[in-house]
Amino acid sequence: MSELAAIQQVITEEKAKLVEMARAIYSNPEVGGQEFFAVDLITKYLEDKGFKVWRGIGGLKTAFMASYGDEGFHVGYCSEYDALPEIGHGCGHNLIGIAGVAAGVALAATLDGKPGRVSIIGTPNEEDEGGKVVLVKTGVFDDVDAAMMFHPGCSTNFHVESLACRDYRFIFHGRGVHASTEPWEGRNALDGVIQTFNGINALRQHLKDDVRIHGIVSEGGLAPNIIPERAAADFIIRARDSEYLTEVVEKVVACARGAATATGTSLEVTESGFPYDAMVSNGVMADLFEESLKESGYDLESPYNEGLGSIDMGNVSRVTPSIHPVVAITEQWVPGHTHEFSRLCDTEEVYNIMLTVGQAMALTGHKILENRDLQKKILKEFASATRQKL
Ligand SMILES: [Zn+2]
Ligand SMILES: [Zn+2]
Numbered sequence: 335m336s337e338l339a340a341i342q343q344v345i346t347e348e349k350a351k352l353v354e355m356a357r358a359i360y361s362n363p364e365v366g367g368q369e370f371f372a373v374d375l376i377t378k379y380l381e382d383k384g385f386k387v388w389r390g391i392g393g394l395k396t397a398f399m400a401s402y403g404d405e406g407f408h409v410g411y412c413s414e415y416d417a418l419p420e421i422g423h424g425c426g427h428n429l430i431g432i433a434g435v436a437a438g439v440a441l442a443a444t445l446d447g448k449p450g451r452v453s454i455i456g457t458p459n460e461e462d463e464g465g466k467v468v469l470v471k472t473g474v475f476d477d478v479d480a481a482m483m484f485h486p487g488c489s490t491n492f493h494v495e496s497l498a499c500r501d502y503r504f505i506f507h508g509r510g511v512h513a514s515t516e517p518w519e520g521r522n523a524l525d526g527v528i529q530t531f532n533g534i535n536a537l538r539q540h541l542k543d544d545v546r547i548h549g550i551v552s553e554g555g556l557a558p559n560i561i562p563e564r565a566a567a568d569f570i571i572r573a574r575d576s577e578y579l580t581e582v583v584e585k586v587v588a589c590a591r592g593a594a595t596a597t598g599t600s601l602e603v604t605e606s607g608f609p610y611d612a613m614v615s616n617g618v619m620a621d622l623f624e625e626s627l628k629e630s631g632y633d634l635e636s637p638y639n640e641g642l643g644s645i646d647m648g649n650v651s652r653v654t655p656s657i658h659p660v661v662a663i664t665e666q667w668v669p670g671h672t673h674e675f676s677r678l679c680d681t682e683e684v685y686n687i688m689l690t691v692g693q694a695m696a697l698t699g700h701k702i703l704e705n706r707d708l709q710k711k712i713l714k715e716f717a718s719a720t721r722q723k724l
Contacts, residue, residue: 337444337704338629341696344440345689352692353685355379356432360680363417366459369396372415373456376400376435380454383439392472394465398456399474402442406449407709409699410475410654411437412483412647414460424676425461426486426663429688433484436692441699450703453478457646464646467608470653478654480619480702480712483647484691486679487660488667489636492620494658496613497546497572498579499644504530504590505553505602510563520561524554526590526599527565533589534569544642545582546572572644574612611648614719616655618712619698623659626697630690636662655716663687 345352359372373396377387385400413434414427438454445452455474459465475481485494506526511519534547541547549569555562571586573579587603594601640660647658663684668675678684702708 337700338697340444341440341693341700344443345436345693348436348439349689351379352432352436352689355435356428356685356688357680359415359428359431360423363422364415365419366416366462366465367394367396369415369458372431373398376413376415376431376456380435380438383442385438385442385454392469392474394458394468396456396458397465397469399453400438400456401451401453402438403445403451406451407703408451408453408477408479409441409702410453410455410478410481411695412455412457412466412481412650414457414483416459416461418461418671421671421673422676423679424671424673426675426679427460429486429663429679429684430483433688433692433695436689437695437699440693440696444700448703452699455481460646462607464608464610464649466646467610467649470649475650475654479709480616481650481654481656482619482623482695482698483658484695485658485660486663486684487640487670488662488664489638489640489660490634490662491640491660492624492657493615493617494613494660495574495615495642496610496645496648496658497544497574497642498576498612498648499570499572499610500579500583500605501607502569502571502583502586503552503566503604503606504569505564505566506594506597506599507602508561508563508597508599511561513559513561517561521598522561523565523599524562525597526593526601527551527554527567529593529596530567530590533592534586537585537589541582542573542578544574546570547586568606576611610644610646611652613645613648613656613658614651615657616651616712616715616719618708618715619655619657619702620659622701622708623657623694623698626701627661627691627694629697630694632661632687632690632694634662634687635665638667652720655712661687661691
């Protein structure tokens with residue numbers, strides 16, 4: 335039997351159980367850090383399949399590592415399973431989670447005593463704080479030689495890039511007084527926020543094209559007849575290059591400081607969340623996955639082109655060769671993070687695509703484990719790409 339047929343056979347045998355798990359995760363959406371149901375379901379299944387499981391890795395309660403095999407090149411599949419508040423699985427992480435599981439189980443079945451290790455790494459809280467950032471920092475990926483996952487989307491892109499990303503909160507403290515009887519005694523914190531937005535809008539003219547700065551007023555005062563004593567704005571700042579992003583962040587913070595000076599208020603700056611690095615896709619692995627996906631029978635046309643976001647897989651890609659291909663699950667444009675996209679992630683057709691992708695990721699892993707030259711090429715490209723970009 336060919337390796338593709340062997341992998342296919344495992345996926346076919348496990349199909350009912352895999353789809354049932356993806357459906358169960360869909361029907362029980364859990365936000366980041368609270369994915370106890372999903373982790374319990376997946377890890378019990380993997381233990382049944384002979385995987386050794388470590389729960390709560392990296393200090394994260396809903397992270398796990400499940401491994402099969404010991405010695406040799408170590409292939410890791412990242413599983414996500416967190417949902418969005420209110421919307422549920424509007425980012426399709428139920429599909430990501432189970433595609434990773436399918437790939438791991440199918441690859442493990444083909445190891446058959448040969449050297450090599452396959453792991454499924456449960457990476458929680460992608461939507462909010464970025465669980466992979468913590469797992470990278472705590473060394474979970476240190477002994478993984480190649481990491482991969484897929485993300486469902488409206489277009490297919492094998493060599494996915496992403497923007498480095500930082501989150502900031504600016505809190506302005508002023509003096510709250512009656513807005514009509516003695517406004518001259520007040521210091522308007524909301525003006526600090528408004529001037530920050532104006533400063534940033536003036537700054538945009540001088541920034542490179544790939545920079546994204548988007549913010550909201552998260553606190554804007556209590557009532558129109560009180561000069562706002564406290565006001566706050568939350569910003570997300572992104573750029574392709576992490577070093578340039580640091581420069582842009584300094585300029586954005588300077589806008590807030592200038593606004594505080596101009597309005598006579600004081601400013602508190604906090605970085606919220608973890609910094610996301612830009613994704614460095616491993617070209618050798620991305621090509622292998624593309625070839626494997628075609629061999630697995632995937633043929634959806636996707637004319638739409640998506641722009642760049644930020645993903646915590648970016649941080650993984652700095653410590654281990656990685657890919658994060660986006661695979662279209664529809665030929666229409668359906669905006670992500672919506673109820674409409676969520677409905678799409680619970681259909682029979684899409685569960686079939688999830689399994690096809692799982693099969694392709696297993697095949698990619700198999701090709702890597704079988705071929706030492708490919709392993710060397712992957713590691714060589716990783717070394718030169720991270721040297722250049724870090
Ligand atoms: Zn998302
Ligand atoms: Zn997502």
